[in-house]
Amino acid sequence: MPDPPSRPVVPGRSLVTRRALVEIVRTAVLGSYGVTGLAEPLLRHLGLGQRAIRVGIGPEVTVDVRLRIAYGLPVAEVARQVDSAIRYALRRALDREIGAVRIHVVGLATGPFSTPGAGAPGAADPGAAQPGEDAR
Numbered sequence: 001m002p003d004p005p006s007r008p009v010v011p012g013r014s015l016v017t018r019r020a021l022v023e024i025v026r027t028a029v030l031g032s033y034g035v036t037g038l039a040e041p042l043l044r045h046l047g048l049g050q051r052a053i054r055v056g057i058g059p060e061v062t063v064d065v066r067l068r069i070a071y072g073l074p075v076a077e078v079a080r081q082v083d084s085a086i087r088y089a090l091r092r093a094l095d096r097e098i099g100a101v102r103i104h105v106v107g108l109a110t111g112p113f114s115t116p117g118a119g120a121p122g123a124a125d126p127g128a129a130q131p132g133e134d135a136r
Contacts, residue, residue: 016094021055025063028089029053034078039066039106060099061090071108079103 029035038052056062063086069078083101090098 018055018057021057021061021090021093022053024089024093025053025055025065025086028085029065029067029082032078032082032085034069034073035082036068036070036109039068039104056099060097061094062099063090063101064104065102066104066106068107068109069105071110075105079105 026038029038040052050066052066054064056064065082065086067082069075082103086101087098
């Protein structure tokens with residue numbers, strides 16, 4: 001069977017909204033190890049404060065992120081991982097290089113944290129044998 005004729009490459013444009021970019025960044029940040037949440041002040045809910053994620057679109061894409069990290073972790077390492085996650089996610093989505101990524105650590109959070117995908121503390125693994133059962 002003959003190969004189908006190849007189509008010429010036609011340059012074009014694609015439109016990505018700022019909201020879509022913010023959601024890509026939010027997913028990348030919250031999926032990073034050590035991040036306990038984004039730092040959105042109470043005034044933000046009234047429309048008066050700064051956003052936790054700001055994306056600038058121009059000749060290059062820039063990102064500002066305000067977040068909290070878990071107490072006891074090296075801040076610089078968590079920030080480096082967040083930077084890497086943001087750059088990877090945006091580069092993959094947009095297929096272009098990313099400009100400045102500014103990470104502002106607003107606070108350290110203490111307390112019991114659950115990692116994504118983990119069950120409640122003390123919850124048994126569903127595949128594990130329960131006490132009094134034989135593992136088969």
